[in-house]
Amino acid sequence: MNKLAPISINRLGIRYVNKINIPKETANLSDYFTTQASLGGITNKPTELFLRAVIPHDKNICIVTEATNQTLVVGDEQGFILDIDVFNEEPFNASEKQKLTEQLEELRAVKNDVFQKSLTSKTKDMFK
DSSP states (O other): OTTTOOSEEOOEEEEEEEEEEEETTTOOHHHHBSSOOOOTTSOSOOSSEEEEEEEEETTEEEEEEEEEOGGGEETTEEEEEEEEEEEEOOOEETTOHHHHHHHHHHHHHHHHHHHHHHBOHHHHHTTO
């Protein structure tokens, strides 16, 4: 930042992209994810899915995307992408290093909260 010497920061964000594999044949999405597309009684085992939600979170914005397609099938597992993008567009002076650190910590906390709330306990148990 010293060479370019920006005057202000207009958008600050973090992004967290995960690939989560679940059993292809037995998987019901509601067993693994709290956010999902449902077609009321029609299968909840899509071969392709793209779900995007834009959620205000205090002064931040969070975009959660869940996606899968046939290219993410490996053996008997279906891969799902969970993409969490959290950002703030409140400008501040680039020389305010403490504010930058605080905002990054806040964004990270929001990202962690959204990640934890997006997964069921069954999914969390897979990572233990």
